[in-house]
Amino acid sequence: MPSVLPILFVLVIALGLMACAALFTPKGPQQVLIRTSLMLALAACYLMWMVTYLAQLHPLIGTPARTI
Amino acid sequence: MSDDYPSLLRSEQMSLVQLFVPTEVAHDTVAELGELGNVQFKDLNPNVNPFQRSFVGEIRRVDEMGRRVRFFSTQIEQEKDVVPIRPLYDSAPLIAVGPRAPQAMDELDVTLAAHEQRLTQMNETYQKLSERTKELIEARHVLRETAVFFDKAQDHQTDIRTSFDDSSAPLLQHDDRENQYSLGTSVQFDLEFVAGTIERVRVPTFERVLWRVLRGNLYMNHTDIVEPFVDPVTGAETRKNVFIIFAHGDALLAKIRKVAESMGATLYPIDANADKRSESLREVEGRLEDLQNVLYNTGSSRRTELTKIGESLRSWQDVVRKEKLIYETLNLFNFDVRRKTLIAEGWVPTRDITTIQLALRHATEESGTSVPPILHELRTQKTPPTFNRTNKFTEGFQTIMDSYGVASYQEVNPGLFAVITFPFLFAVMFGDIGHGFIIFVAALYMILAERKLARVDLGEIMGQFFYGRYIILLMGLFSMYTGLMYNDIFSKSLHIWHSAWDFPSNTTDTKLVGIDNGHRYSFGLDPGWHGADNNLVFVNSYKMKMSVVLGVIHMTFALCLQFPNHLKFKRPIDIYANFIPQMIFLQSIFGYLVICILYKWSVDWSNATTQPPSLLNMLISMFLSPGKVDPSEQLYAGQPFVQVVLLLLAAICVPWLLITKPYLAWKDMHKIKEQGYVSISGEGDGNGIHRNSSDEVLEGEEEGNGRDIAEDGDDGEHEQHDFGEVVIHQVIHTIEFCLGCISHTASYLRLWALSLAHAQLSEVLWSMTLEAWLEPNGVFDWIVLIVMGVFWFVLTVFILCLMEGLSAFLHALRLHWVEANSKHFEGGGYAFTPLTFANPDSKE
Numbered sequence: 001m002p003s004v005l006p007i008l009f010v011l012v013i014a015l016g017l018m019a020c021a022a023l024f025t026p027k028g029p030q031q032v033l034i035r036t037s038l039m040l041a042l043a044a045c046y047l048m049w050m051v052t053y054l055a056q057l058h059p060l061i062g063t064p065a066r067t068i
Numbered sequence: 069m070s071d072d073y074p075s076l077l078r079s080e081q082m083s084l085v086q087l088f089v090p091t092e093v094a095h096d097t098v099a100e101l102g103e104l105g106n107v108q109f110k111d112l113n114p115n116v117n118p119f120q121r122s123f124v125g126e127i128r129r130v131d132e133m134g135r136r137v138r139f140f141s142t143q144i145e146q147e148k149d150v151v152p153i154r155p156l157y158d159s160a161p162l163i164a165v166g167p168r169a170p171q172a173m174d175e176l177d178v179t180l181a182a183h184e185q186r187l188t189q190m191n192e193t194y195q196k197l198s199e200r201t202k203e204l205i206e207a208r209h210v211l212r213e214t215a216v217f218f219d220k221a222q223d224h225q226t227d228i229r230t231s232f233d234d235s236s237a238p239l240l241q242h243d244d245r246e247n248q249y250s251l252g253t254s255v256q257f258d259l260e261f262v263a264g265t266i267e268r269v270r271v272p273t274f275e276r277v278l279w280r281v282l283r284g285n286l287y288m289n290h291t292d293i294v295e296p297f298v299d300p301v302t303g304a305e306t307r308k309n310v311f312i313i314f315a316h317g318d319a320l321l322a323k324i325r326k327v328a329e330s331m332g333a334t335l336y337p338i339d340a341n342a343d344k345r346s347e348s349l350r351e352v353e354g355r356l357e358d359l360q361n362v363l364y365n366t367g368s369s370r371r372t373e374l375t376k377i378g379e380s381l382r383s384w385q386d387v388v389r390k391e392k393l394i395y396e397t398l399n400l401f402n403f404d405v406r407r408k409t410l411i412a413e414g415w416v417p418t419r420d421i422t423t424i425q426l427a428l429r430h431a432t433e434e435s436g437t438s439v440p441p442i443l444h445e446l447r448t449q450k451t452p453p454t455f456n457r458t459n460k461f462t463e464g465f466q467t468i469m470d471s472y473g474v475a476s477y478q479e480v481n482p483g484l485f486a487v488i489t490f491p492f493l494f495a496v497m498f499g500d501i502g503h504g505f506i507i508f509v510a511a512l513y514m515i516l517a518e519r520k521l522a523r524v525d526l527g528e529i530m531g532q533f534f535y536g537r538y539i540i541l542l543m544g545l546f547s548m549y550t551g552l553m554y555n556d557i558f559s560k561s562l563h564i565w566h567s568a569w570d571f572p573s574n575t576t577d578t579k580l581v582g583i584d585n586g587h588r589y590s591f592g593l594d595p596g597w598h599g600a601d602n603n604l605v606f607v608n609s610y611k612m613k614m615s616v617v618l619g620v621i622h623m624t625f626a627l628c629l630q631f632p633n634h635l636k637f638k639r640p641i642d643i644y645a646n647f648i649p650q651m652i653f654l655q656s657i658f659g660y661l662v663i664c665i666l667y668k669w670s671v672d673w674s675n676a677t678t679q680p681p682s683l684l685n686m687l688i689s690m691f692l693s694p695g696k697v698d699p700s701e702q703l704y705a706g707q708p709f710v711q712v713v714l715l716l717l718a719a720i721c722v723p724w725l726l727i728t729k730p731y732l733a734w735k736d737m738h739k740i741k742e743q744g745y746v747s748i749s750g751e752g753d754g755n756g757i758h759r760n761s762s763d764e765v766l767e768g769e770e771e772g773n774g775r776d777i778a779e780d781g782d783d784g785e786h787e788q789h790d791f792g793e794v795v796i797h798q799v800i801h802t803i804e805f806c807l808g809c810i811s812h813t814a815s816y817l818r819l820w821a822l823s824l825a826h827a828q829l830s831e832v833l834w835s836m837t838l839e840a841w842l843e844p845n846g847v848f849d850w851i852v853l854i855v856m857g858v859f860w861f862v863l864t865v866f867i868l869c870l871m872e873g874l875s876a877f878l879h880a881l882r883l884h885w886v887e888a889n890s891k892h893f894e895g896g897g898y899a900f901t902p903l904t905f906a907n908p909d910s911k912e
Contacts, residue, residue, distance in 0.1 A: 002588045004670050032075030040488035051617055052553050054669040055610040060680055063582040064569055064600035
């Protein structure tokens with residue numbers, strides 16, 4: 001039964017990972033760079049996955065049809 | 069959170085420093101600072117003619133050395149056999165600093181002059197000898213060919229003499245018969261001919277001219293010289309002919325000679341006597357042999373000279389370049405005659421001040437003097453250059469963002485975020501696991517072979533790819549991820565998880581329809597869509613909506629970057645007058661659209677009461693008929709009211725954006741007018757023009773209040789509160805933003821367009837090459853399969869990876885430059901260009 005729950009679930013995971021990146025990046029000259037990059041990458045990847053999953057949840061087009 | 073280190077978020081903090089450098093140690097100080105590459109010197113003598121500056125003499129000397137070095141370099145390049153040049157990292161260093169430096173430079177000068185003189189002398193000799201050789205070869209040809217003529221003529225002569233008693237045979241007519249008779253049968257041709265060589269192309273013209281001038285009273289014979297003559301200097305080939313012209317009478321001969329010389333022929337003295345001719349031939353050949361020997365020796369000694377030069381050429385080039393830079397920099401300093409010091413001003417990153425101090429101390433030690441240069445920080449109102457400290461990873465990203473414009477000092481640097489957003493947006497347009505893997509591997513190779521490749525001159529195109537190797541690495545990585553999302557690997561689909569669609573295997577229909585089995589494909593597009601007829605219908609809808617979603621989120625993110633800028637530059641007005649109305653406008657229209665997209669996807673329309681509405685129509689009717697929503701096409705309850713509210717919000721934002729700032733500026737102006745004029749130079753903000761020396765002097769003398777020497781006055785320091793300008797600026801800004809919102813959102817649809825093109829190209833390539841040959845029966849099929857396979861791979865790399873890659877690169881860059889930067893970027897800064905000896909385009 002397709003539901004919206006996986007999206008929220010993965011959102012929580014992504015947010016958690018972003019928080020880890022925010023808090024646990026080691027201090028040093030590259031801290032800001034690493035932190036920003038990790039958070040942005042996680043956010044971007046989650047967004048793309050979320051949109052892809054959501055688009056297929058309740059397909060509006062109908063079903064795929066193939067002619068042989 | 070991370071104030072310990074400066075980050076890529078903003079430009080590093082820069083300080084204006086003043087250096088007091090005693091003259092003895094000046095050269096070494098600049099050399100040391102050049103090696104560090106941390107200081108950007110200001111020109112303290114802007115009004116001085118370049119020919120009147122203090123170090124003009126030294127620069128001239130260095131220029132002369134540079135010219136000599138360039139001369140050597142061109143001579144070496146011209147050699148047909150390659151002369152080895154020892155690369156810089158292998159050469160012995162030339163000591164150009166320290167107490168021995170002037171002697172070393174003098175020695176270098178003398179050495180270079182000596183080499184040059186020897187080389188030019190050898191070149192001249194070689195050229196002269198070559199010309200002489202050419203002449204001798206021509207002479208030899210002439211001798212040979214005329215020998216043939218004379219032999220033929222002799223035969224004729226005997227024929228004629230036997231057949232005619234009258235010795236007035238036309239060709240061989242001779243005035244002096246006595247000579248003829250007295251010498252018997254041997255034929256005398258007493259100087260009644262002219263012989264020489266002429267270029268082959270000129271021969272017909274020559275003949276015609278001579279015929280006309282002499283009215284036919286001549287006999288001319290000519291033959292081709294088979295081998296072409298090669299001009300030693302230019303290497304051009306000319307083909308020549310030997311000619312011999314017989315005529316009688318001095319006047320005619322003189323005319324022939326004149327005509328010949330005017331046509332560029334070379335005349336050679338040929339003796340009529342056969343013996344004398346063969347003697348001259350032998351002489352010519354002997355001389356030719358000698359000349360060839362000498363030429364060979366000169367050539368080889370020249371080569372040895374060039375090889376010796378090649379050993380040290382690179383270190384000379386390096387020293388000359390550095391010295392030139394040092395003296396040019398020294399020319400920028402201010403020479404304080406009273407205290408015998410040079411005063412320099414420059415920008416340095418504040419963090420690097422200690423390193424510079426150490427370098428200064430090091431320079432003093434090296435030069436052996438006891439008076440160190442002194443560094444002195446100044447306070448100034450001038451805008452420092454923008455400096456973002458990059459490493460080999462971030463360098464590429466920062467460069468591509470800087471190409472749009474250098475960020476203002478302390479403004480938020482878009483390069484930091486571009487490290488991830490750029491490869492990501494590229495990947496959305498490029499998404500294919502296979503192609504992403506190919507470019508990932510290519511970048512990986514370049515990175516692993518970094519050291520080796522950095523030394524080689526890769527050429528312009530490959531050099532660019534090498535420069536962006538980390539960008540390409542991330543692009544490949546993200547492309548593999550988006551390829552997983554689009555479920556596309558070389559135009560095929562992966563079937564890793566449980567698909568949502570079951571296709572019945574035993575149907576007699578020509579159409580196979582998938583049946584929903586309740587699963588949903590976990591990561592990416594369901595492989596059930598691959599090969600379906602309505603595949604594109606679904607995928608296009610998905611990709612277009614995704615593009616809008618990603619676009620609006622990217623623009624919102626870019627807009628939010630305005631906020632730290634306003635905080636940093638202490639412009640709270642801008643937050644209320646610019647940032648907030650912009651944000652509300654963007655979100656109330658396009659943020660609403662994104663939410664509707666996501667909401668519409670999350671509703672199960674097969675169980676809903678209404679039909680799924682077209683979002684595009686919904687948005688358009690929101691504007692055209694606000695407050696009216698057809699209940700059968702409603703997306704959610706209460707929609708008309710919400711849409712009206714959002715529309716009103718957007719409508720308020722436009723005048724808000726347009727009017728607030730000009731109104732506040734107008735109020736300010738009135739306040740100032742009421743208070744009366746305090747000062748001419750716009751002191752509305754109350755800042756003085758004081759320039760105190762900083763209390764943070766880290767070493768040495770306090771000179772009271774050191775002043776910033778190059779006082780440019782007040783230009784560019786204070787904004788003119790010209791009211792008209794503020795209004796115009798704000799109008800432009802408002803229109804640009806509001807119209808831009810719509811056009812930029814549509815612009816993000818290129819994410820869809822390019823990924824569609826990429827997928828279709830990939831599919832076409834597969835179906836046109838490999839698809840038909842996948843089941844080979846027999847040798848021929850196997851051969852074709854292999855050939856097609858190679859063809860497919862080559863086209864994949866060149867068209868799909870390179871061409872499409874460049875295209876997606878360009879579009880992703882455009883999205884960053886135009887759509888994202890226009891939301892927050894000010895870009896009024898100038899780049900930090902320190903004096904550095906590191907040569908970015910060194911050929912080693």
